[in-house]
Amino acid sequence: MATTKETRLLCAQNSLEGLSVGDAFGERFFLHPDVAESLIVARAIPASPWYYTDDTQMALSIVRILQEYGEINQDRLVESFAKEYDSERGYGAAMHGLLTRIRDGEPWQKVASSLFGGQGSYGNGAAMRVAPIGAFFAEDLDLVVSQARSSAEVTHTHPEAIAGAIAVAVATAWAARLQGSMPSKQEFLNLVLPYVPESEVSSKIRLACDLSETIPVQSAATLLGNGTHVSAQDTVPFALWCAAHHLNNYEEALWLTVSGLGDRDTTCAIAGGIVAISTGVEGIPTAWVQARESLPKGQKNWL
Template identity: 25%
Template sequence: MTVSHIRGCILGTAVGDALGLPYEGVSPRRAQKMLGSPVRYRFFFRRGMVSDDTEHTCLVAQSLIATNFDLETLPQDFARRLRWWFLALPAGIGRATFRACLKLWIGYSPATSGVYSAGNGPAMRAAIIGAVIDDLENLEEFVWVISRITHSDEKAAWGAIAVALAAQHSRQLNPINRQKYLDQLKSIIERRCNGLLEARAAISEVDERFTLTPDEVKSNREIVNLLQAAVDSVTQKESTMDFALSLGLKKGVSGYTYHTVPVAIHAWLSHPRDYRAAVMSVIECGGDADTTAAIVGGIVGCGVGEEGIPNEWISKLWEWPRSVNWMRRLADQLADSKNHSKPMDPIKLNFIAVLFRNLFFLVIVLLHGFRRLLPPY
């Protein structure tokens, strides 16, 4: 793990997020007619701004720094940061995350605040964990804990683990070993499933309502089958668009994590060292394009570093107070925290400045919404 990997992950997430944002919720056919190819920012006068995908990545980084990678205190710290992030009126927040933040504010603990949803919220903030954690069991635990604060459906956690593991492989291996990636993911899921089975079996001896059903067992392993299909598609040199179509995503990639993650992993495996091609290929699939591009950007960026991300995209990222330089400083501090035995005070943001930024961002989002009412259709 180096500073370059962490900078690449955070900035890669931000650039992908900003490039994909204008395409969010638009079908591939209409996006091409209305916006054209994602070769530049199309959000605000050829400038890009980020959404919750990047913001959550930064929140996770801050919590890792503040807790010195301590799993006991991490949930409380991340939950506290989520509460204040929510209070600053972020635009485009997912329904499950919205409800989870409300629950946190009215007194639910991080262990009970999660909403039963298989949305892609946990996956969008998972790459940064793979950027800094080497041990597979630790990676699994960190992602699991962070995921379930907002999303209690196990599918959301499996998708997030797949993303974090991809980021870890992206920085550790060149070339990428697809089979090793799949084997390690299978190992993680099997270990977690076996633990769940043992726990549920012990409880079911007292209360039969807690017996693991065949449908739950099948669901726990579904992500591996989907990613195997992605690997097979890449091996056959199919495009990411063709793979998305094979999953029935003609109108774009949905926010369901078992749609988002396989398509994102396909784009990464197709272009593991080509940031531009990887991000553009997933945006062209349409749908939840800011999140899919943020995930792919974080994974590929983790491997290629900041220097592998097109400079014209970084330089035209128009953000404040969470600026490019602020994100660089956060990445440097996260790297430095790995060498300390005590928690550090992460760099902060001015709450009032974030609030004003979010209101301005909301106005631009609404203008994009009105624009979509007009042709071409």
């Protein structure tokens, strides 16, 4: 188990690597469903380069803040999100507005809580970027929960979004804690559940625990959601189900995840960030890493 800041940061970087490759891989399959499905069945590797999306752009900020402060400093994190905002990266409409307003000087607490008529966003954006937090704090699951919550609140204040972020972070932490062991899908998800607040997210993770081992991925996506509605509750349970099926095999986990279609860059980013902690970065196919556009200069040299 990683105990020094340097080793914990390396774990976070490894999760970021898996997240970013998964994000860019999934993004390449946003094609007509018939075309995407035929390519997935053929295991056709997409042509490079694979460009990453807002999932990775925001995860980069999270790892920078962990490196600088050793914890989630909410003010500095949201400043980084706003500074690094890139409208070409596929942010959701609500985040376009939120990050622009924060960049223009409005306090994040006011902006985030005002979204969607004051209920806050329950989009999947807090969950898609959070895996490195689970990797960084894996030795203390209560801290994983509190830090994941803090990272979500700056943009997503709805309880479902917070539950989704906590679920992904805890799953990543368990992947780190279980390195070298092979829990079943049900065992893995049952380790995550006690830390996830009662919510539609947790209800669907329970459902994922109970799905037959032989259920087709398309049926699982129908029951759990595949991110089509871009909500935490429609994204996180399916991504965790996919990761739990192939915790020791990054390539198989990503092919399974992308087979569910839906918000495939985000489901693949979530699954990739979890599974890479179990397999190590050496478990990510070298050709896939080379196909993904390079992360910003210096990101591999924080240590």
